[in-house]
Amino acid sequence: MRVVILEDNPILAEGLGLLLGNSGFEVVAVAGDADEFAKVMADNAPEIAIVDVRLPPTFTDEGLRAAIEARRLRPGLPVLVFSQYVEEVYAAELLAAGSEGVGYLLKDRVSRVDEFLEAVRRVAAGGTVLDPEVVSQLMVKRSSPLDRLTPREREVLALMAEGLGNAAIAEKLVVSEGAVHKHVGNVFLKLDLPPTDSGHRRVLAVLAHLGL
Secondary structure (H helix, E strand, C coil), X not given: CEEEEEXXXXXXXXXXXXXXXXXXXXXXXXXXXXXXHHHHHHHCCCCEEEECCCCCCCCCXXXXXXXXXXXXXXCCCCEEEEECCCCHHHHHHHHHCCCCCEEEEEHHHCCCHHHHHHHHHHHHCCCEXXXXXXXXXXXXXXXXXXXXXXXXXXXXXXXXXXXXCHHHHHHHHCCCHHHHHHHHHHHXXXXXXXXXXXHHHHHHHHHHHCCC
């Protein structure tokens, strides 16, 4: 699987490159800023781009804007944002442009290498992977429909947004799968969403309802 990395920290970029390379990925290019990223994207044919948010020269939102532009030029390009920060405006725009093959993970909250690698594979395959903190910050701007949900239903919705199915949610919450099925049904009912058992489709439906 061909990967392009957009990361200005040379130590982290090197570490990501080694980790991915040792795990069966082919890192075809590493860029340190948005301009270099645009060039390597044009010169290569990556199957996924892993991007940081804050890059030179302003260290604000260059990475996300570069990712949005890359997906405009190559619709459907899988992008995994891997950052310390949640940039709400451009994160919402990235998802609004098409949430298939999109991920947003926070560096400080990824504690296991295998989880990160699985997220890369899932996004590359067209899935959606969102850190619960990212979901929380994006949802707060559209909180009115969520006021209908109970605290447990909010927990279930957050795990749905991570792309988990009912069995995985039940394991995380230490409840029965039947209880999760009921909560999922209530979530869809209260958010006026059509019920479905597809984890990825559920994420897309939730994001679409929230206008992301």
